Amino acid sequence: MFKNNIKIAWRSLKKQPFFTFLNTFGLAIGIAAGILIALFIYDELSYDKMFTDADRIYRIDSDIKFGGAEMRSAEAAAPMAAAMQTDFPQVESTVRFRDRGSLLLRRTGTEANTKELRVTFADSTLFDFFGIDLLVGDKKTALKEPNTMVLTKTAAEKHFGVQNALGQSMLLNNTDTYTVTGVIDDLPKNSFLREHSVFMAMSGYAPSHEMNWGSSNYYTFIKLIPSAHIEELKEPLNGMVDKYLFPWAQQYFPGMTKESFIASGNYVNFFAKPLTDIHLYSHRDSEMSANSSIQNVYILSFIGLFLIVLASVNFMNLSTAQSLKRAKEVGVRKTLGSKKLDLIRQFLIESGLISFISLLVALLITILVLPLFNDLAGKSISIPYSSPFFWGILALATLLLGLFSGSYPAFFLSRFVPVKTLKGDTQGDAGGGSIRNALVVFQFAISVFLIVGTIVVYQQLQFIQNKDLGFTKDQIVLVDDVFAVGDQTQALKDEIMSLSQVESTTLSYFFPTPSSRSNSSFFPEGSRNQEDALQMQTWYVDKDYIPTMNMELIAGRNFNSDFATDTTAVIVNEATLKVLGVGPEEALGMRVSQDVEMENPVFNTIIGVVKNFHYESLRENIGSLGLFFSGTSGMLAVKMNAGDFSSTLASIEGIWNKFAPGQPFSYRFMDDSFNTTYEAEQRLGKIFMVFSILSILIACLGLFGLAAFNAQKRTKEIGVRKVLGATVGQITYRLTTDFLKMVGIAILISIPVGWYAMNKWLEDFSYRIEIGWWVFGLAALLAVGVAILTVGYQSIKAAVVNPVKSLRTE
Structure with a gap:
């Protein structure tokens, strides 16, 4: 009987090719969209689950308000990890990271550098903590000694291959020498470490050994023992503020108490974020890698579900639209003894057949559009052909879709009255209009x-x-790693400035796009009370920074190299004035200091006020910021005149190769860098x-x-x-x-x-x-x-x- 039903269903579909095509095409689009979105969501939900004991790993986050600034940091203080391991028996082990940014790397004895974009210091516990095996080297000792490093497979192959890596000497930024003590496989694309290619020994980074509880710069992870629960640590974790942070702060602010700190509207809170939640649920000021959002997962889940339901609804409407053509068939079948259940089964088999054909078409569509979807979503998703689970879920979903899509047409057609249908009267049976509407x-x-x-x-x-x-981002190109030219940075800047296509240039590590960030506490002259603290971004720039960025001074003046006192001058933004409680003109001449030492502090004099500019995402409010006069040489910003940018870039590259032969010429347009945010x-x-x-x-x-x-x-x-x-x-x-x-x-x-x-x-x-x-x-x-x-x-x-x-x- 089933074989007969299949044969009849196939003949019925062949009799009306246009409507069969519409049904199949509509369902195929819905299924293909569902497959793509399901693969995307599965990838999003899989982040960081590949690490050993991932369900027992947590990151220590902190919420801090101090000096008028609110920070939601993914980092903790340097001594946090050791204190937690000492104080909490529930903590099995810890590991810290201190992001280093990008650097130039080359094998000693060679001239050409390779740029590594994501480099970090890491504790020697890294590999045991996350269950990462080394391709070569001993993971227990790989990062124990100062000035040692571990490379990923791709990074190692750029220089000497995996098998020849151990013991090789590498020069970092043309200055520091490190020894390669191990190579690991490239890290998974769905891990928080996916962008990192070089891990340097934390033991050689001096600030990591300091008992400084006032600076949160370390991504700190803890692993609990199997029998522990994170709820046990919630209250003791915040108790560390009283035990460690306040005693440290009182060395510099003897009169500060917890009560006065809270009364000033300040706070410090610590949290433990599950490792597997970071990618979708963490949106802090300083994430180790770009995260997504659970909102996007929900949105795409609903869209995928809606598309499949829409395709199913489309099938129902098209099937009922063709019901009148099959009314007499139903009447004849009922007259010859077919039961309602037999007719329902027949029509459900037809819908199941269409669903199966639609699945085949959907798989073909998915294969064809997957590269485009990956490009659209920024993913590297592939169809798991070898996964029985994937095929089982797909088959089950298709079966359910066929039953759901065919249920209403099947019950609708099966209830036709044979006498009426054989007379051509189907008006009474063609009801259900309200449902279709x-x-x-x-x-x-x-x-x-x-x-x-x-x-x-x-x-x-x-x-x-x-x-x-509040600044200009167009027609500005950022040249990275200017330190590669050594003490010739000013000469490089001057020669590029001499190009007719160049309007202005400036040297700095700090730009209002994804770049370096530095926050420090300052105090007005005459005060060391924590109530008067000013938490402010500290950016080191040259005298050409404000003109090149086309920022607006609303009071005071710009830096001037002819004034020796400008080495201790600062230009603040409008947001800083709100914290200080003064106007633009009143602020001029005020002195602030970040030295917490009571004797002989170095003061910075406010010589100008710049109009607020957005140096972070528009998701954030503009905070306090100070520009300090310095000869820093991280990046060179070149503002070009309108015209042929490619020829201007070629001229800049020619000058770069003159000053830094063998060094990579790395650049990016500022507006593109801004858009990545x-x-x-x-x-x-x-x-x-x-x-x-x-x-x-x-x-x-x-x-x-x-x-x-x-x-x-x-x-x-x-x-x-x-x-x-x-x-x-x-x-x-x-x-x-x-x-x-x-x-x-x-x-x-x-x-x-x-x-x-x-x-x-x-x-x-x-x-x-x-x-x-x-x-x-x-x-x-x-x-x-x-x-x-x-x-x-x-x-x-x-x-x-x-x-x-x-x-x-x-």
Whole structure:
């Protein structure tokens, strides 16, 4: 019987190829989208789970408010790890990282450097802690001695290969010599260490041995013993503030008490963040690698579910639209003794067959578009062909989808009354209109919601691009690793400045794009009270920094190399004045010091006030910042005149090669560097747009089916109206307005939901757009326009039929 049902189902599908194609294509799109999103979500949820005992590993985070600044740090103080291992029997082991940024690396005896982008100091416990094996070397001793390093496989192969790595001497930034003591495999792409290629021994980094509880610069991880629970550490962890932090601080502020500290509005809180939660749930000021958001997972989960449901709804509508053509078949079958259950089974087998064919098509679509999706999502996802679990879930999901999609058409068709259907009267049996209408409303409500989301994300990104940031980011190129030219940095700068295509240049480590960050506590002259502390970014710049960045001085003056006193001068931003409680002119001449020593402090005199500029993401409020006059040489910013940038870059590279032969010429445009801060939002916007288009396409297929069903059901009515003088336009209008009512209901439902959801998303930004009414108007207009185009075709097709044929339908 099953074989017979399959054969009949196949014949039925072949008899109506166009509707079979629409059903298959619609379901295939939904399944393909579901597969892609499921693979994406699985990858997101898998982060850092590959490490040994990942469920017992936690990172120590800190929330700090001091000196008018609030910090949500992913780092802790240098002595935190040792104190936790000593004080808490629940802690099995610890490991710390201290990010080093990028560096130039070369084998001693060679001239050409290779740039390694992510380098970190790490404790020698690193490899045992995370269960990382070494390809060569002993993991127990690899990072024990100062000036030793471990490379990843890719980093080692750049210089001497894996097997020849042990004992090799490497020169860092042309100054420090390190010995290679091990090589590890490249770290997984779904781990927080994925971007790091060089690990240097923490034992050789002197500040890591200091008992400095006032500076949080170390990513600190703890591993609990198997029987311990993190809840046991919650209160004792914050007890470390009283035990260690306050006694340390009271060395410098003898009058400070916990009560006075809290009364000033300050606080220090420690937290333990599970390792496996970091990627999706941690959004702190200083993450070790770029994280995603659980919100994105939820959004994509709903989009994937909606697309599959939309495809299923589309199948239902198209199937019921074709029901009248099969009414007599059902009547004959029932007359010949077929039971309702037999008919339901027959139609469910048909839907299952379509689902299976759709699955094959969906897999083909997935394979073809996966590279594009990876590029869109910034992933390296692949289909797990060898995973029985993947295929089992896929088969089960397809079966359930087939049953769900075919359930309503099966029960709908099976309840036709044979006497009526054999007489050609199916009007009474072709009910269920309210259900089909509700399905179309649901489809378009989702589509309008996604359109609203796409417009809002795009608007916010445009707002970010066009907002006055307080500095100029266009036509500026950042040249990295200027220290590679040694003591010729000024000569390099002067020669590049002499190019006719160059407007200005400046040297600094610090720029208002992803770059170095440094925070320090300052005190006004005459005060050492913690209540008067000023927590401020400290950026070291030259005299050309403000003009090159096109920043605005609202009081005072810029640095001047002719004034010897400017070596201890500082230019502050407007946010600093709020903490100091003074105006721009009042601030000039004020002196602050970051020396916590009571005797002979070095004071910095405020000589200027610069207008606030956004040096961090627009998600954050602008904090206090000071520019200090220094001969730093981290990066060279070159502001170019409009014209042929490629020839200007070629000229700059030629000068670089003259001053730094054999050193890599590494550069990036400042606006591109700025845009990387919002890469996640840009990807989300593109994903919204792609899936919005898919949802509209699927919704249109469903509407097309319902329009065909409606036109078929009203064939006689249309014939009668034409005989009585109705025009094609009038009939088309009448048929179309019925569907526009449903689209209107969908718009009314989706607009408040879209407004609420996108406002919640915008709350992540301190500087954001207001959602205008026109956003919803445009989304509604697009939905109505698409509906008219879809329904209009079927309506016109029905309206132009010869009324004689319409009236002979019996």
